[in-house]
Amino acid sequence: MTDLELFGHPDSGHACKVALALSLAGLDWRPAWVDIWAPPDSRPAAFLAASSAAEVPVLMIDGVAHAQSGAILIEIASRFRTLGGESAAGLRRGREVVLWEANRIGMCLPQLKEARRLGGAHFDPAVIDWLEGRFAVDRARFDRMLNGADFLHGAAPGIGDCAVWGYVQWLTEAGVFPSPAMAGWIERMRALPAARAPEAFFPEA
Ligand SMILES: N[C@@H](CCC(=O)N[C@@H](CS)C(=O)NCC(=O)O)C(=O)O
Numbered sequence: 541m542t543d544l545e546l547f548g549h550p551d552s553g554h555a556c557k558v559a560l561a562l563s564l565a566g567l568d569w570r571p572a573w574v575d576i577w578a579p580p581d582s583r584p585a586a587f588l589a590a591s592s593a594a595e596v597p598v599l600m601i602d603g604v605a606h607a608q609s610g611a612i613l614i615e616i617a618s619r620f621r622t623l624g625g626e627s628a629a630g631l632r633r634g635r636e637v638v639l640w641e642a643n644r645i646g647m648c649l650p651q652l653k654e655a656r657r658l659g660g661a662h663f664d665p666a667v668i669d670w671l672e673g674r675f676a677v678d679r680a681r682f683d684r685m686l687n688g689a690d691f692l693h694g695a696a697p698g699i700g701d702c703a704v705w706g707y708v709q710w711l712t713e714a715g716v717f718p719s720p721a722m723a724g725w726i727e728r729m730r731a732l733p734a735a736r737a738p739e740a741f742f743p744e745a
Pocket residue numbers: 551552553554555576580594595596597607608609610
């Protein structure tokens with residue numbers, strides 16, 4: 541059996557994307573909690589050896605480090621033929637949504653969440669306006685991509701849904717609102733038996 545260990549933290553939507561994918565796929569994996577708020581060089585040596593950027597997530601697959609959440613999702617789908625990876629069309633859809641997420645909605649939401657975190661980074665109001673404007677465009681694009689289906693991959697969730705879930709799970713914390721279609725998708729994602737709160741995915745060691 542493949543050995544799967546995921547370095548992550550509950551405040552990292554990037555790590556949550558991967559945790560959700562592993563759980564939805566029914567794979568046997570274990571979390572390794574890393575304090576992302578601590579100075580990078582104080583993080584566990586095994587993690588620093590695996591992650592040149594000292595960033596989570598890192599998924600160890602049989603001892604080999606895999607970094608960048610989107611790349612990890614594509615690896616999971618392709619290697620285990622799951623969450624879209626069962627077919628060429630499903631994998632194509634997964635790649636499209638994963639890359640869209642990384643460029644668009646996964647760019648503005650983490651910044652908006654950080655801007656509103658107590659003690660978080662200070663952002664110029666003009667930057668917040670720009671990020672909120674981007675989110676409005678991304679939300680409309682999300683609705684078009686969902687196109688009335690239950691999930692971004694159709695009747696069942698795939699790696700694209702996992703990618704978008706990473707930060708859309710925290711719309712309230714980011715101070716923005718979902719469209720009705722996005723709100724319905726959020727409810728369906730939360731109701732998935734494999735879905736967990738971030739702290740349940742990454743319990744503190
Ligand atoms: N593009 C990366 C982003 C990873 C990232 O920004 N990780 C953050 C947490 S969300 C982190 O580890 N921050 C700690 C640090 O940079 O010291 C991905 O998709 O995996």
